[in-house]
Amino acid sequence: MGKHSDQRDRTLCLTRILYQQTDEHHPLTMQQLLHQLAQAGMTVERKSVYRDLAAMNKWGFSVAFRPGKQGGWYAVRRPLDPQQVQAAVDAVGAYPWLPEGLRASLLDRLAALCPRWQRGQFHRPVSLPPHRGRDPETVRRVLDRIYGALQSRRALSFRQMDYVPGRGWQAAGPACVVSPKEVLWFQEQYHLLGWDHRDRCLGLYRVDRLEEPTVTGLPAQGPAAESGAYLRTPFGLEPRRRERVQLRCAPALAAELADRLGSGAAMQQSEDGLLVSAEVIVGPAFWGWLTAHAEQVTLTGPAWAAALWQSRYCPRPQGRGARRVI
Numbered sequence: 001m002g003k004h005s006d007q008r009d010r011t012l013c014l015t016r017i018l019y020q021q022t023d024e025h026h027p028l029t030m031q032q033l034l035h036q037l038a039q040a041g042m043t044v045e046r047k048s049v050y051r052d053l054a055a056m057n058k059w060g061f062s063v064a065f066r067p068g069k070q071g072g073w074y075a076v077r078r079p080l081d082p083q084q085v086q087a088a089v090d091a092v093g094a095y096p097w098l099p100e101g102l103r104a105s106l107l108d109r110l111a112a113l114c115p116r117w118q119r120g121q122f123h124r125p126v127s128l129p130p131h132r133g134r135d136p137e138t139v140r141r142v143l144d145r146i147y148g149a150l151q152s153r154r155a156l157s158f159r160q161m162d163y164v165p166g167r168g169w170q171a172a173g174p175a176c177v178v179s180p181k182e183v184l185w186f187q188e189q190y191h192l193l194g195w196d197h198r199d200r201c202l203g204l205y206r207v208d209r210l211e212e213p214t215v216t217g218l219p220a221q222g223p224a225a226e227s228g229a230y231l232r233t234p235f236g237l238e239p240r241r242r243e244r245v246q247l248r249c250a251p252a253l254a255a256e257l258a259d260r261l262g263s264g265a266a267m268q269q270s271e272d273g274l275l276v277s278a279e280v281i282v283g284p285a286f287w288g289w290l291t292a293h294a295e296q297v298t299l300t301g302p303a304w305a306a307a308l309w310q311s312r313y314c315p316r317p318q319g320r321g322a323r324r325v326i
Contacts, residue, residue, distance in 0.1 A: 010042050011052045015061055018075040023115050027065075027072030080113050085122060093126040096188055097136045134169070134208045139190070145213040146180050146192055155179045155197060155218040161209040171211040177218065178203070181225035186237055193230065195222025204230075204237055234260055235289065236281030246301035247276040253296050260289070 017036050022028055028036075030046060037044055053073065056063050062077045080088065092098070092106050111119040149156040155177050162172040178194035181202070185191075190207035197218075202225055230237045249257060250273050257265060257276060265278035280286050282305055290297055290309065299309045 006042070007048075010037065010044055010048065011055065013037060013040050013042060014049065014052050015056060018056075018063055018073065019061075019078065019115075021115055022072075022074035023118075024064075024066065024074055024076070026115065026117070027070075027074040029072040033073060078113060080110075082114055082118060082121075085110055085113055089122045089124060090126075093124060094128070096128055096131070097139050097190075099136050139208050142207055142210050142213050143183070143190065145215060146183060146207065149215045149220075150180045150183075152215065153220045155216045155220055156194070156213055157216050158205075158210045158213040160205065161211050169209070175212075176205075177216065178205070179220040179222050181222070182227045183207070184227055184230055184237065186231065191237060193225050193227065195220075195225075197221060232264070233279050233281050234262065235286040236283045238281055238283060241281045241283050242279055243282045243302060243305065244277060244279050245282070245299060245305060247274075247278075248272055248298045248300055249274040249276055249293075250296035253293065256293075 014033065014037065017028070017033065030049065033049055034044065034046070037049070053063055062075070063073055064076050065071065065073050088110050089107060092103060092110065095103075098106070107122070111122040114122070146156060156179070157175050157177050159171040159175050160173060161169045164170045177197040178192070179197065180192055180194045182193045183190055184193055184204075192205040192207055192210070194203060194205065195201070196203045200222075202222065229239045233239070233242050251269070254267065254274060257267065257274070261276070261278040261280070265276055268275045287309075290299060299306050
């Protein structure tokens with residue numbers, strides 16, 4: 001029994017040495033492997049190590065030998081290669097809905113998937129603004145309930161929260177029963193797209209404003225939903241407000257337009273500036289953007305939107321004879 005235990009310890013120790021210390025450019029010779037095993041309290045013969053290496057390859061812990069003066073044994077086909085680890089580190093570092101302790105632990109574990117000398121390159125800290133809403137751990141628990149309902153094809157019951165001055169966020173109104181369709185990520189927030197059982201229509205719900213979510217025994221209802229209809233159009237998530245608008249813009253605004261409107265916008269240079277046609281969600285975010293760029297943008301169509309912009313939203317020129325310059 002003791003012999004088998006020693007063999008398992010040796011094989012596991014050898015695996016750890018290879019995965020922590022080697023890659024194609026940093027192999028270890030057989031003598032170095034024997035030395036490190038001896039430092040770990042294991043005296044073994046070369047033929048035992050060769051058997052362990054063959055067993056590792058047989059069961060998916062791939063190792064290879066590089067011949068030559070600087071050759072030796074090294075681990076190949078790690079669970080994640082350095083480029084994949086780097087992508088995961090960047091995603092975890094920028095993800096806002098993680099408690100700091102969990103973020104630090106995840107980053108350490110991701111870096112540990114690579115050899116020791118590579119781990120320094122995965123230290124890429126990102127400064128994030130402080131949370132002004134609910135605790136990230138609470139939001140993660142709500143997401144767990146939503147995905148549980150999606151996977152079991154059941155309806156979800158919850159109450160929506162509203163902000164009450166002096167009292168903070170409070171659950172308001174009766175419980176909603178919704179069949180989750182998809183979870184959307186928009187403007188650094190999670191949104192639940194679901195079929196409301198009472199109103200018989202699709203609705204959007206901020207995940208960080210859901211209270212007491214419970215997976216019910218009711219089967220999911222409603223038609224399938226296509227997330228692209230909500231996410232592909234800038235300035236909001238309400239496809240019923242989608243309109244193709246025409247804008248006349250200052251040429252200096254070209255980069256801003258490309259960022260905001262994406263590749264679906266048509267831009268044409270003219271004597272009056274840039275003529276732009278794009279589909280947008282005509283709502284508060286769009287009006288706010290126009291107001292912020294009122295000196296450089298004129299809304300020219302559709303006619304009803306241009307008239308509304310001029311009468312309600314367009315800042316009036318200051319002083320006699322003042323006018324906006326495109």
